[in-house]
Amino acid sequence: MPGADEPVIRDNRKIDPETGQARQSAGSDSQDAAGAGTTPAPGAGSANGGAESSSSGAPGSDTILLAERTADLQRLQAEYTNYRRRVERDRVAVREQAMAGILAEFLPVLDDIGRARDHGELTGGFAKVAESLEAAVTKLGLSSFGQKGDPFDPTIHEALMHSYSSEVSEPTAIEVLQSGYRLGERVLRPARVAVAEPDDSSADDNNDEN
Numbered sequence: 001m002p003g004a005d006e007p008v009i010r011d012n013r014k015i016d017p018e019t020g021q022a023r024q025s026a027g028s029d030s031q032d033a034a035g036a037g038t039t040p041a042p043g044a045g046s047a048n049g050g051a052e053s054s055s056s057g058a059p060g061s062d063t064i065l066l067a068e069r070t071a072d073l074q075r076l077q078a079e080y081t082n083y084r085r086r087v088e089r090d091r092v093a094v095r096e097q098a099m100a101g102i103l104a105e106f107l108p109v110l111d112d113i114g115r116a117r118d119h120g121e122l123t124g125g126f127a128k129v130a131e132s133l134e135a136a137v138t139k140l141g142l143s144s145f146g147q148k149g150d151p152f153d154p155t156i157h158e159a160l161m162h163s164y165s166s167e168v169s170e171p172t173a174i175e176v177l178q179s180g181y182r183l184g185e186r187v188l189r190p191a192r193v194a195v196a197e198p199d200d201s202s203a204d205d206n207n208d209e210n
Helices: 026-038 044-057 061-104 107-118 124-139 200-209
Strands: 142-145 157-165 172-178 180-183 186-189 191-198
Touching: 061 180, 061 186, 107 124, 124 142, 157 172
Parallel strands: 157 191
Antiparallel strands: 142 180, 172 191, 180 186
């Protein structure tokens, strides 16, 4: 009968036949230890996977920096485009103003040419010079306006004479005393005209007769 303190080994494969002692399985112990050391903690893999997925889903610092630099570049480009437009607009305005000042000096000469033409004095070499001058200022954008019978427009006409007439139904330029000139849309000088307004007394007399 074995003693109470002696180990009872039921698996005979673990008893050494020479010594009668229980065998120690080093391979199994090392495997168990290795297995215990490499066993992942519960939830560790899912935690790491969640961290990786969350980090991959959020935009990186490089992406945010690129977006900010792109927005800055677009803003600078828009400001530069607006600046170029303002410069070009100012350049055109300065050019038109300078041209208007130069052409305004030729208006008295053009008036003399017009009067000479009306009196039949525009002949010979003077006529050729006058035609060349008129062609040159027309090429630069100068144009004349103001015709007999035009409706009176205070923005382009200057009334030097005023009368009433039963032959007109609205204020009308019945005579052009001096032609007007414009450069593009800019009026250099209004047309100076004689204006006639409808004669209301004639209309009242006709109403009384009826």
